[in-house]
Amino acid sequence: EKKVVLITGCSSGIGLSLAVRLASDPDKTFKVYATMRNLAKKERLIECVKSLHKDTLDILQMDVTSWQSILDARDRVVEKRVDILVCNAGVGLMGPLEVQSLDSMRQILEVNLFGTIQTIQAFLPGMKARGQGHILVTGSTGGLQGLPFNEVYCASKFAIEGACESLAILLQHFNIHVSLVECGPVNTDFLVNLQKAELGDTSLQQVDDLTLNLYEKYLQHCGSVFQNAAQDTEDIVKVFLEAIQSPSPAFRYFTSGDVPPLTKLKATEPGGSRYINALSKTMFSSEEQ
Template sequence: MANDRQTVVLITGCSSGIGLKLAIHLANDTKKQFYVIATMRNLNKKEQLEAAAGDTLNKTLHIRQLDVCSDESVTECLNSIQDKRVDILVLQVKQRHAREFLEAWHSNHNAINKHIDLDAVYQPLRKRTGNDITTNPRNPIQEKDINRKQKKTASLHLEVTTDDVTKPVNNAGIGKIGPIESLSIREMKSIFDTNFFGAVRIIKAVLPDMKRRRSGHIVMMSSVMGLQGVIFNDVYAASKFAMEGFCESLAVQLLKFNIYVSMIEPGPVNTEFEMKLMDEVSHSTFPGTDSETVQFFKDVYLPASRDIFATMGQTPDTIAEATIKVIKMERPVFRYQTNILYTPLTAMKYADDTGNMSIRMFYNLLFNHGTCFKISLSCLRIVTCSWFRSGAVSPN
């Protein structure tokens, strides 16, 4: 139970990455001024957080279940908090649905003989939709199909059926990056359901108490892709643009109640998931996409993306430390870009009111001057030390 002198911080997405690091940093505050409620959708993945928490577990750090895509889960989580009091809400949302399907499928593939263990494999999707899910009777899954697909899990494209619609389940990577033709509308909606509507759902839930107390701080883990669109990240960037617009509008109203809104905007962040993601999509088939676009994606975009991550990528620890700087501000800033190397790229967009400058620059760097682009990144790696690459931009 938090005492009157502690600040109650609720953080979403704490099973790994930025959310986990932020929770640990705050819980280990030497003055013990933070009472951290670290949440995650699946409590079966709490081991890493528990191990990192050490002596702070169940003292300054408490783990709770929270699925931002579920009204019931949000309500249950807030009801478990004393007086439903949340002083600071930090939203670090994560994509999952298709990724969950693959994890469940992999964990059970050894048990496959002549059929799939549907109860285990489809459990995440059944829980998410609330519907019964079976194999499509018009396209039964045979053992030989499973063996073939097992060898190429990155291009897994099984069909599952709910009571109202048959839909494709692609690999997790396709849901975030790749040619737009390979994405179904349902997959696009899934991205928005988490990145936008999931965040809005929890914000709506905490606002009444914050307004009543006339105090609060909402911290949204956004991205530079909420400011600058990036090729082959179309839908993901769109979801971040939506969140930026929502929060920018909301921030004006909430100042009347002494509630601050802050957008943390990292550039590339080096996480294990990001590296696996790029490796995964490099082997994907992207059904419905023309061969020229697939070639551009695999031979131009992916190598450039890897170079950018190697040169400009920050660690989750660095992003967590930057977030804490904003949290501790007496008058928190609205926008905080963490990567000084990426700032000129987002600034360029606003330097030209036609929008042509940034679009043509990115086009030329990727498709016309690839060698120059690689040399520039190599030089940047040489002249900037590790501290400078991982440093956060001062908001002042």
């Protein structure tokens, strides 16, 4: 019997790659429900899987910010169960905190936090009733350590960590595993899709010069990190596979293979200043601080 997998946010990036990999498994181990908010964006996925058999992939509409849309997608799972749930949909928000509108901040939390939690809520009762299941969540380094100009994004990803860890403790009693796949920079549409304050934006006119100066440095740093150190989605998919195939999955996986040095630094120094100083130096190094 095939393992039924449902993935959110499959129109691009990690979700798309994971859906393609699982649906093209040579042993046809999986039946994949690749879900996306906007079905008009399904062409890319279809293009990647066009040589595949229909029996391993289905594409469903699902907007994680709409409870009705989540329930409709759940109803369309013909097996009437999901063995592996991958909460992957997410968006970024970048810029000086003082220019972020309440609406845009809410939107990030709606997708990243409540979207993830509501998706889990919809599939949890079924998993509990069957006494098995695996919930995987695409986590971020930004959920483990603060990053300047990403306050609200980090807040949403930190919140996910808390929700997942809390849930994992309880779900042990139901034979349901929870795993976070912690990603650093990945080559996806993430940077294109995120809401980002651009340096010429009128909204930035009210911001002080030092902040703008540091923001410019941050954007340069971010650009070079993505250019030089970003992983490909295939690397991320390998880690998802490892987690999915493990008989006793870990709670946390790091896609780079190990805990990033600065996350380690943060964990070993409770006072927190060493992490804050080290990150500031890394990002704004040409600035004497």
